[in-house]
Amino acid sequence: MKNQHRKRLALTMGVMSVAAAVALMADSQPVYAQGNAPDLAAMPESKPGNATMIELGKYFYFDNRLSGDWGVSCASCHDPKKGWGDGQALSAGYPSMEYFRNSPTILNAKYQKRFLWDGRLDGSDAGTLVRDMITEAHTMNMDGRLMQERLKQVPEYDALWKKWRPNDDINGMRVFNVIGEFIRSQETTNAPFDKFKKGDESALTAEQKDGYALFKGKANCVACHNGPIGSDGNLHKTGVPEHPDVLKNPSRTITMLRHYATSGMPNYMNARTDVGAYAITKDKRDIGKFRTAQLRDLKYTAPYMHNGTLATLDDVIDFYDKGGGAGSELKALNLSASEKKALKAFLISLSGDQVEVKDPGQPDMQVWKTYGKN
Amino acid sequence: MKTTTRFTLAAGAMLLALSATAAEKYPALGPLPPPPIPKDNPNTPAKVELGKKLFWDNRLSGDGSMPCVSCHVPGLGWGDGGQISRGYPGTKHWRNSQTVLNSAYYNKLFWEGSVTSLEAQAPAAAGGGVAGNGDDSVMEMRLRFLPEYVTEFNKVFGSEWPRVNDAWRAIAAYQRTLVSDARKVPADRYATGDKKALNDAQKRGMALYNGKANCIACHNGPLASNQQFYATGVPDHPQFKEDPVGQVTHRWEWYQKGVTEKDYRNATGDAGLYYITMNPKDIGKWRVPSLRELKYTAPYMHNGMLATLGDVVEFYNRGGGDAQNKTKLLKPLKLSAQEKKDLVAFLEALSMDEPLLQDDPKLPGDYQPLPAPTSAAK
Numbered sequence: 001m002k003n004q005h006r007k008r009l010a011l012t013m014g015v016m017s018v019a020a021a022v023a024l025m026a027d028s029q030p031v032y033a034q035g036n037a038p039d040l041a042a043m044p045e046s047k048p049g050n051a052t053m054i055e056l057g058k059y060f061y062f063d064n065r066l067s068g069d070w071g072v073s074c075a076s077c078h079d080p081k082k083g084w085g086d087g088q089a090l091s092a093g094y095p096s097m098e099y100f101r102n103s104p105t106i107l108n109a110k111y112q113k114r115f116l117w118d119g120r121l122d123g124s125d126a127g128t129l130v131r132d133m134i135t136e137a138h139t140m141n142m143d144g145r146l147m148q149e150r151l152k153q154v155p156e157y158d159a160l161w162k163k164w165r166p167n168d169d170i171n172g173m174r175v176f177n178v179i180g181e182f183i184r185s186q187e188t189t190n191a192p193f194d195k196f197k198k199g200d201e202s203a204l205t206a207e208q209k210d211g212y213a214l215f216k217g218k219a220n221c222v223a224c225h226n227g228p229i230g231s232d233g234n235l236h237k238t239g240v241p242e243h244p245d246v247l248k249n250p251s252r253t254i255t256m257l258r259h260y261a262t263s264g265m266p267n268y269m270n271a272r273t274d275v276g277a278y279a280i281t282k283d284k285r286d287i288g289k290f291r292t293a294q295l296r297d298l299k300y301t302a303p304y305m306h307n308g309t310l311a312t313l314d315d316v317i318d319f320y321d322k323g324g325g326a327g328s329e330l331k332a333l334n335l336s337a338s339e340k341k342a343l344k345a346f347l348i349s350l351s352g353d354q355v356e357v358k359d360p361g362q363p364d365m366q367v368w369k370t371y372g373k374n
Numbered sequence: 375m376k377t378t379t380r381f382t383l384a385a386g387a388m389l390l391a392l393s394a395t396a397a398e399k400y401p402a403l404g405p406l407p408p409p410p411i412p413k414d415n416p417n418t419p420a421k422v423e424l425g426k427k428l429f430w431d432n433r434l435s436g437d438g439s440m441p442c443v444s445c446h447v448p449g450l451g452w453g454d455g456g457q458i459s460r461g462y463p464g465t466k467h468w469r470n471s472q473t474v475l476n477s478a479y480y481n482k483l484f485w486e487g488s489v490t491s492l493e494a495q496a497p498a499a500a501g502g503g504v505a506g507n508g509d510d511s512v513m514e515m516r517l518r519f520l521p522e523y524v525t526e527f528n529k530v531f532g533s534e535w536p537r538v539n540d541a542w543r544a545i546a547a548y549q550r551t552l553v554s555d556a557r558k559v560p561a562d563r564y565a566t567g568d569k570k571a572l573n574d575a576q577k578r579g580m581a582l583y584n585g586k587a588n589c590i591a592c593h594n595g596p597l598a599s600n601q602q603f604y605a606t607g608v609p610d611h612p613q614f615k616e617d618p619v620g621q622v623t624h625r626w627e628w629y630q631k632g633v634t635e636k637d638y639r640n641a642t643g644d645a646g647l648y649y650i651t652m653n654p655k656d657i658g659k660w661r662v663p664s665l666r667e668l669k670y671t672a673p674y675m676h677n678g679m680l681a682t683l684g685d686v687v688e689f690y691n692r693g694g695g696d697a698q699n700k701t702k703l704l705k706p707l708k709l710s711a712q713e714k715k716d717l718v719a720f721l722e723a724l725s726m727d728e729p730l731l732q733d734d735p736k737l738p739g740d741y742q743p744l745p746a747p748t749s750a751a752k
Contacts, residue, residue: 068507069437070464096438097512137509141436145629146465146503149622169639250519250741257744258515269518269535270747365618372642374625 057182089308113233126180211346239325425548457678579720607695
């Protein structure tokens with residue numbers, strides 16, 4: 001009895017000292033800490049994910065059988081060739097529907113604190129993000145159980161799965177986690193800014209360095225766009241104008257109001273604007289707030305903002321120069337033309353090589369001869 | 375005392391069974407009464423008209439491709455004419471699409487009797503993963519962007535905006551109007567006194583139905599169904615063994631019914647009523663279907679495995695197929711070729727002279743932008 005108590009005590013102390021050590025290590029990280037001014041950071045050295053999961057996840061990512069009617073795959077709206085978005089202002093969504101927000105890049109998901117434009121999902125859980133996209137009626141409209149049985153019908157998938165989990169069948173949440181692992185493995189590489197941050201002064205031009213100074217100074221972008229991917233992961237209101245097509249095209253209004261209805265938002269039939277985080281929090285102060293977008297790989301991810309209303313980086317800079325739109329938290333910046341140009345040049349230095357992943361193709365479903373044992 | 379009564383009853387029943395007029399112990403065939411209308415969903419002409427539109431409206435499905443009418447086609451006996459219902463794109467169903475004609479009279483719907491009202495059947499089909507795959511909240515929101523529906527739902531149900539549950543009520547009300555017209559059914563005309571309504575072959579067939587072939591044991595009453603569940607040994611559809619997508623559906627359906635993973639991975643075949651009762655004695659049992667409108671509703675059985683009425687009669691002539699829980703009511707009938715022909719002739723006389731057809735309704739056009747909010751209070 002006493003012995004056990006002692007053991008427990010020792011364990012607790014051990015855990016505490018580990019925690020303290022972790023805290024100390026965290027303090028010694030170059031990423032901005034309490035009291036320091038926020039800054040951008042280089043992309044951290046990342047631990048590679050589980051290779052088998054990533055390989056499987058890549059197949060699943062491109063496989064249109066993960067949607068209800070085989071109409072779309074993850075890659076339809078998050079296409080590697082289009083910056084892992086879809087290049088449209090507003091995303092298409094599931095066949096017969098049209099979505100009311102922009103399809104964001106999935107790059108650097110590993111470093112997101114929150115997922116989705118209204119920040120409704122936790123950034124540490126990519127599997128849940130994938131589940132949401134696959135099972136939501138207006139994105140992939142897939143029954144999770146039907147999905148797992150479809151995948152089970154593909155012998156190549158079954159074999160790969162067994163390599164990863166010998167005693168397990170392809171099943172729901174693990175499928176989502178596998179795709180999450182693939183998504184988390186895609187990140188910005190070779191960005192000039194990262195080389196600069198790691199000591200290569202020549203990696204940025206003089207103009208880009210000026211832009212960086214503006215970013216941290218006069219333009220104060222850094223207040224929200226900080227850390228390795230240039231996002232504080234918080235919700236802010238910048239007053240981006242509504243995309244007119246959301247009301248003009250009823251198919252888009254349908255998905256918007258339906259999202260509000262299923263989120264339990266009060267008075268949803270009277271909504272005529274994108275209320276952002278409010279639909280989730282029901283706190284009026286959150287009306288019109290959206291998650292701070294990352295600034296990585298902007299070169300490939302136009303158009304910008306939660307509804308794609310800003311077509312180019314120049315438009316984005318002009319927008320912030322004016323202090324954002326109606327109801328914005330921001331102030332006007334009064335940047336000169338050359339300052340805007342420098343800022344843009346700097347923003348582009350945060351983009352890396354184009355991250356390309358080829359569609360591995362879709363192995364066919366086969367009949368299981370072992371009917372009754374699968 | 376009690377024992378004696380029971381004995382007498384049993385003896386009486388045996389005598390009846392032995393007598394040539396076995397029909398007497400079963401409710402007779404005959405014209406259908408008006409269909410039962412639930413108190414909480416009265417039929418009104420406006421509701422029926424709305425229900426008809428909704429039955430045809432593709433927007434009541436996941437990707438806008440699977441309205442009710444896509445598997446319940448008037449010109450195909452209000453089924454889809456195939457063995458197995460076509461199912462949602464990318465899937466296959468696993469059972470035959472039943473006619474909706476006279477479905478108003480069933481106390482349980484679907485082949486295994488999984489729901490107890492048409493109001494509950496409609497959403498199960500429109501939302502089922504291998505059927506309509508529609509999401510309730512999406513379908514409801516779509517209806518709200520069609521001003522014609524907004525007006526009609528308001529008129530019929532009094533709601534400010536269409537509600538998806540009211541859509542199912544309207545569809546159920548519409549289906550209660552899809553019933554056989556006794557004036558057009560030879561067997562019904564005969565039963566109400568028109569002795570010329572059946573020809574000699576049909577009359578001989580009727581005698582077989584009520585006697586030697588004993589169809590009446592299960593197919594009795596005006597609906598020609600006692601609405602009970604029996605195993606008759608209809609073989610499984612080969613898609614479970616031969617088609618990858620069919621195998622997906624087979625496992626998925628088992629899983630849907632709430633069995634363990636071990637059970638559904640080891641499952642072979644469609645277990646029917648077992649899914650409802652989870653009693654092994656109910657494996658392979660199906661609800662007795664009505665025999666009305668058979669002329670228009672081939673192929674037959676829960677999985678369409680029998681192509682013609684001749685095949686069905688032949689199947690029962692052999693005493694049905696193999697099944698662990700096969701009903702003792704089925705025994706080889708030893709019908710002659712002529713008798714089989716006569717029986718088919720009578721079965722066809724349970725259908726209307728002309729199929730019940732309907733033209734497509736005029737559906738509301740494209741989605742319309744919402745009007746400005748009426749008041750902040752709503």
